[in-house]
Amino acid sequence: MMSDCILVVVAKVGLQDQLTMDSYGTDTVKELDQTSEEEYATQSKLIKEFITIPSIDKAWIFNSGSGPQAMVAMSQANLLANKRRKFMLSGHISKESSNLSVNFHWAPFPVEMTGASAFVPSPSGLKLLVVRNPDDKESPTKFEIWSSSHLEKEFHIPQKVHGSVYVDGWFEGISWNSDETCVAYVAEEPSLPKPTFDHLGYYTKDNVGLDKDIGSWKGQGDWEEEWGEAYAGKRQPALFVINVDSGEVEHIKGVPRSISVGQVVWSPSSKGSAKYLVFAGWLGDKRKFGIKYCYNRPCSIYAIKFRDASAGSDEPKDNAKEAFPIHNLTKSISSGFSPLFSKDGKFLLFLSAKTAVDSGAHWGTESLHKINWPSDGKLSESTDIVDLIPVVNCADDGCFPGLYVTGLLSDPWLSDGHTLMLSSYWHSCRVILSLNMLSGELSRASPNDSDCSWSVLALDGDDIVAVCSSPVSVPEIKYGKKVVDPAGRPSWQWLDIPNPIFKSSEKVTSGLSSLEFKILKVPVSNVSECLTKGAKKPIEAIYVSSSKSKENGICDPLVVIVHGGPHSVAPCSFSKTLAYLSSIGYSLLIVNYRGSLGFGEDALQSLPGKVGSQDVNDVLSAVDHAVEMGLADPSRITVLGGSHGGFLTTHLIGQAPNKFVAAAARNPVCNLASMVGITDIPDWCFFEAYGDQTHYTEAPSPEDMSRFHQMSPISHISKVNTTPLPFFFDKFEDIHLMILLVQVKTPTLFLLGTMDLRVPISNGIQYVRALKEKGVEVKVLVFPNDNHPLDRPQTDYESFLNIAVWFNKYCKL
Numbered sequence: 001m002m003s004d005c006i007l008v009v010v011a012k013v014g015l016q017d018q019l020t021m022d023s024y025g026t027d028t029v030k031e032l033d034q035t036s037e038e039e040y041a042t043q044s045k046l047i048k049e050f051i052t053i054p055s056i057d058k059a060w061i062f063n064s065g066s067g068p069q070a071m072v073a074m075s076q077a078n079l080l081a082n083k084r085r086k087f088m089l090s091g092h093i094s095k096e097s098s099n100l101s102v103n104f105h106w107a108p109f110p111v112e113m114t115g116a117s118a119f120v121p122s123p124s125g126l127k128l129l130v131v132r133n134p135d136d137k138e139s140p141t142k143f144e145i146w147s148s149s150h151l152e153k154e155f156h157i158p159q160k161v162h163g164s165v166y167v168d169g170w171f172e173g174i175s176w177n178s179d180e181t182c183v184a185y186v187a188e189e190p191s192l193p194k195p196t197f198d199h200l201g202y203y204t205k206d207n208v209g210l211d212k213d214i215g216s217w218k219g220q221g222d223w224e225e226e227w228g229e230a231y232a233g234k235r236q237p238a239l240f241v242i243n244v245d246s247g248e249v250e251h252i253k254g255v256p257r258s259i260s261v262g263q264v265v266w267s268p269s270s271k272g273s274a275k276y277l278v279f280a281g282w283l284g285d286k287r288k289f290g291i292k293y294c295y296n297r298p299c300s301i302y303a304i305k306f307r308d309a310s311a312g313s314d315e316p317k318d319n320a321k322e323a324f325p326i327h328n329l330t331k332s333i334s335s336g337f338s339p340l341f342s343k344d345g346k347f348l349l350f351l352s353a354k355t356a357v358d359s360g361a362h363w364g365t366e367s368l369h370k371i372n373w374p375s376d377g378k379l380s381e382s383t384d385i386v387d388l389i390p391v392v393n394c395a396d397d398g399c400f401p402g403l404y405v406t407g408l409l410s411d412p413w414l415s416d417g418h419t420l421m422l423s424s425y426w427h428s429c430r431v432i433l434s435l436n437m438l439s440g441e442l443s444r445a446s447p448n449d450s451d452c453s454w455s456v457l458a459l460d461g462d463d464i465v466a467v468c469s470s471p472v473s474v475p476e477i478k479y480g481k482k483v484v485d486p487a488g489r490p491s492w493q494w495l496d497i498p499n500p501i502f503k504s505s506e507k508v509t510s511g512l513s514s515l516e517f518k519i520l521k522v523p524v525s526n527v528s529e530c531l532t533k534g535a536k537k538p539i540e541a542i543y544v545s546s547s548k549s550k551e552n553g554i555c556d557p558l559v560v561i562v563h564g565g566p567h568s569v570a571p572c573s574f575s576k577t578l579a580y581l582s583s584i585g586y587s588l589l590i591v592n593y594r595g596s597l598g599f600g601e602d603a604l605q606s607l608p609g610k611v612g613s614q615d616v617n618d619v620l621s622a623v624d625h626a627v628e629m630g631l632a633d634p635s636r637i638t639v640l641g642g643s644h645g646g647f648l649t650t651h652l653i654g655q656a657p658n659k660f661v662a663a664a665a666r667n668p669v670c671n672l673a674s675m676v677g678i679t680d681i682p683d684w685c686f687f688e689a690y691g692d693q694t695h696y697t698e699a700p701s702p703e704d705m706s707r708f709h710q711m712s713p714i715s716h717i718s719k720v721n722t723t724p725l726p727f728f729f730d731k732f733e734d735i736h737l738m739i740l741l742v743q744v745k746t747p748t749l750f751l752l753g754t755m756d757l758r759v760p761i762s763n764g765i766q767y768v769r770a771l772k773e774k775g776v777e778v779k780v781l782v783f784p785n786d787n788h789p790l791d792r793p794q795t796d797y798e799s800f801l802n803i804a805v806w807f808n809k810y811c812k813l
């Protein structure tokens with residue numbers, strides 16, 4: 001008969017190996033230090049070549065008498081200044097219609113745009129607006145208007161009118177009107193007046209005559225909420241219009257302070273009808289949650305009439321200072337942004353992230369909509385919203401998986417006036433799509449058989465100027481020539497642009513030359529019946545390796561890369577730092593686990609409530625799959641991730657302590673229980689832990705805290721697992737359970753930013769201390785002036801230099 005006693009073989013997994021490693025003693029450490037000195041020197045030369053590869057950011061096409069001209073905005077890390085250098089390259093496009101060839105005749109050198117925050121060409125291409133934001137809180141914002149040959153006007157807008165113009169890609173909107181007399185834009189509203197105290201310490205009503213030298217001072221005043229991570233000092237994006245002739249700036253009244261304004265455009269001009277400024281607005285009166293990467297913040301499309309003083313007004317003169325009413329055009333939907341007018345001005349299109357707002361996920365599958373725009377300019381109170389691209393929950397294999405767009409071109413229309421070109425994620429790739437607004441037909445304009453990532457930069461009539469890259473090829477400009485099939489359907493024939501200007505350095509070219517990549521389909525494990533159809537489909541992992549390793553039959557060490565979010569995606573595109581790691585001899589496995597963008601809403605929504613388990617298992621499935629396929633040597637696997645990817649990294653070393661020989665975590669989420677009280681997105685902690693929005697509160701209960709702790713990597717630092725005894729213990733009749741002390745043992749490098757408002761540094765530090773307490777080897781780099789992305793040039797450089805040296809040490813490279 002079996003005894004009641006449940007006992008007990010104690011096995012320590014992890015710590016034992018650690019003790020052995022420690023026992024090498026100080027000489028070994030010294031030796032390693034000398035080796036790493038040399039390694040740092042060697043690696044620093046190579047990583048510099050990668051970090052300084054330029055990026056292609058934007059492009060414009062202008063039609064002059066001598067044919068189309070391209071202007072390409074590029075940027076490059078300036079390591080010494082720890083900033084990005086921006087420059088502009090111009091070229092003339094020549095086309096041979098007979099043989100479908102195209103050539104760009106580039107100017108011999110690009111021109112650096114020192115200190116420029118934004119460039120916005122006017123619709124005719126005859127003027128260029130350059131905005132220069134101040135570096136401090138005293139200097140003015142500068143607006144320059146350039147013609148083809150010289151600076152026409154320059155205006156300095158003092159801080160008492162507004163602060164910096166938003167150039168953040170989110171609230172940002174800088175828009176010329178059609179007759180090129182005015183520019184509408186979004187800038188920081190001046191802060192509320194601060195109380196002042198005189199030299200006797202008495203409150204004074206105004207600051208007239210305040211003199212710091214005799215001891216008077218300005219108080220702090222009331223705290224005003226900001227927009228969180230990456231928005232330090234940004235509280236109130238507001239709407240302004242500058243007259244580019246006189247330099248007069250108007251702060252558009254009528255928009256309540258409860259609305260933060262962004263993405264402004266002008267309504268179409270038709271004679272006699274009212275002119276409107278149309279924009280996206282986010283409510284931020286009570287509580288401003290962090291907005292960076294968070295599409296779940298409710299927003300609407302608004303319109304407000306613009307009184308054009310120069311054109312004469314339909315309003316009585318004495319009303320001239322009164323505000324017009326503001327119209328919410330998208331009341332019936334929880335999210336509307338990126339307003340865009342159709343070419344004929346009859347429709348207003350907009351994107352929506354209603355799946356994100358309604359569910360609580362920070363990003364979700366998007367949809368595209370339109371409303372009618374009245375030809376007489378008389379806006380009605382209720383507007384019918386028509387779906388152009390609906391949300392996709394689960395797509396059939398090979399079919400459109402849903403819309404994942406980060407922004408639209410200012411003029412994305414083909415010459416027919418109803419075909420819209422845009423870029424979106426499609427599984428692990430970014431693709432270019434064309435949408436015929438009349439027929440509703442949506443198709444892929446970038447090549448169907450390409451596993452690279454494509455983005456539309458600009459349109460040259462019906463042809464496309466795009467940028468294309470892959471994990472093993474640097475971004476290149478491609479030209480898509482439109483061809484029409486007999487049924488009238490367009491497609492694009494893609495041509496390479498011979499462009500010596502974009503050539504990479506010798507070291508980069510040779511580092512990338514032997515690399516290959518493929519996208520693996522990985523079946524998910526433990527598929528339960530309660531999962532939706534789309535959540536049972538295989539995930540994707542991008543595998544990058546050197547062709548040489550295949551020839552030798554020996555696997556290179558592997559870096560498993562896990563993206564953050566979690567509702568984000570690691571696209572199959574060029575990354576300087578990952579390309580650097582592959583060029584020094586690592587294979588990469590970049591895992592798009594369920595919850596990622598690009599795979600439909602079912603798969604995305606399967607993760608919330610199961611973070612730390614479903615996503616961890618998906619990554620482990622991908623690793624096992626790679627090992628089974630002979631693509632990875634199980635004894636040399638490392639893992640790297642930031643933010644939620646750092647959450648996964650630290651979960652993986654806790655839940656699978658024998659799998660990874662080294663790890664690197666960048667601003668990782670290690671303890672949701674301590675993050676929730678100090679992050680700019682406490683709602684994210686609740687949503688990802690519970691899977692719905694109902695649990696969110698500013699005052700978490702002990703039950704909430706317990707759930708957060710239990711779902712966090714910190715709970716896996718060291719834990720007791722019980723497991724049935726293996727068969728060879730059968731002879732011990734009374735002992736049928738084994739208790740295992742499972743403990744993290746993977747040497748881990750931490751890269752932390754002191755200014756991070758999203759995952760404050762204390763989260764990483766607490767985990768580091770807990771690892772040290774258990775004797776796990778750790779190394780910590782803290783970047784005092786960095787926030788969440790750790791992407792300033794010197795930080796990026798030092799981070800990946802150390803990641804390489806750290807991984808080399810444990811993979812014996």
Ligand SMILES: CC(=O)N[C@@H](C)C(=O)N[C@@H](C)C(=O)O
Pocket residue numbers: 292293294362563564565566568642643644645669681684758759788789
């Ligand atoms: C919504 C969000 O910011 N979540 C963080 C925890 C995160 O993982 N961020 C991602 C986008 C990142 O890569 O930083």
